Amino acid sequence: MPDRSLPIGVFDSGVGGLTVLAALEAALPGERFLYLGDTARLPYGTKSPASVARYASQCAGALVARGIKLLVVACNTAASAALPALARQFPTLPVIGVVEPGAAAAVAATRSGHIAVIATEGTIRAGAYQAAIGALSSDVRVTALSGSLFVALAEEGWTEGPIVELAARRYLDAAFAQPLPPDTLLLGCTHFPVLGRALAGVLPAGVTLVDSAATTARAVAQLLAQRGLASPLAVGATHFLATDGPERFARVGSIFLGRPLLAAEVELVDV
């Protein structure tokens, strides 16, 4: 039985997973978090499944070596490519990805039974969301879209205005113009929630935007309670690790975390 006061490990290819961390911090204020951004090898979204699985194994290993009680894979591409392998590699460690919670949120939100999911090329090609939604409900139709430019727009901080709106129209319009269009858009990349307002502005009225941050945080809270692993602390804390460029991690990361982050708070590590 792991120590309840150990931190929860969270990793992502870079800064996108900070949207999930922000939801975790909000939902679980007494927990300690150890966040690792693999900025030396980002993005994962355009890499092959074999490379992503190797990177994920190394990130998880680095967090486990420092001591964690639960692992959150806060990167859709890594969760798509590596979740079963991570569960085998660390058989006693509870591991939660962002794909199943996101899929569950989308299935709960749709009324028409048609969900659109937009994610990186790697996540879409891996078919993880399509499979996770299919496992939850056999009569839900899924339209899968890849939107790699959204990652660069989010990292550049261009989260509103005509450029992101035009890009959103280019990625989304055809899907929402089809007969019996989707009524739910699942953001299948942790970078995308910061573009939420711009995306909502170009979607037809009545379409629900869903991301996996809040539902992942709820899934983590449930699992901690089930296993008796909830922190005994009144106030938590977060420690940040990055495999490259603490300064850029802090600057760009602030956009995703929703609060200022200083380079001095980010420890440079090799995994």
Place this chain on the structure above:
Amino acid sequence: MPDRSLPIGVFDSGVGGLTVLAALEAALPGERFLYLGDTARLPYGTKSPASVARYASQCAGALVARGIKLLVVACNTAASAALPALARQFPTLPVIGVVEPGAAAAVAATRSGHIAVIATEGTIRAGAYQAAIGALSSDVRVTALSGSLFVALAEEGWTEGPIVELAARRYLDAAFAQPLPPDTLLLGCTHFPVLGRALAGVLPAGVTLVDSAATTARAVAQLLAQRGLASPLAVGATHFLATDGPERFARVGSIFLGRPLLAAEVELVDV
């Protein structure tokens, strides 16, 4: 003295260097080329100089191990971070980067003595173009701009239309609206030449667009002639290596190479 029939090694973080390869193939039709795209670790442009220097050393080592007579570093970020280190690591191998040829082309093009250079964040922060232009001419003023989104736009194949034009305005307008504005825009990233037409459309009349592909090819031709290394072959050939995803390399690479490239032509390697 190396064998004149050996190939010329060319590497880049991914597909952008294929714009340089296309210029080399056109200028040197009898040469063999060995092109390596380090797609497993792209992009280099947002990584730290230390990481980029390590990757460059590994890429160069992989090419040298297969036998090359000259090395072209067709990635501005790698050339900025690693050229002196590569020259020390391989003391008998001629090594040419894209920074000095690009700087020379811009200095030759400017009449007003004010050059703007746009590149990735890493290249601009390293100051390589500013230094190379300064070394060629002490009275040239340089306005340095970073334009990371251009990499994603080029890789998405969105090389014309309103999105790239709006992004170009956002990156460039302020620099060209200043008093005594630049009269030359140097594209300091090998991805950017495919956006050339869109960029020209938003620049004030009379601004000259310069990239390093053609001047790098000329510098390579000169060096081959000087060292007696020009190929004895009538018809050359190119072999492609990539560290990840041959299919994506071929699909996206075709945009940069300017001719179709098949996944079957790309050998997957580990460096």
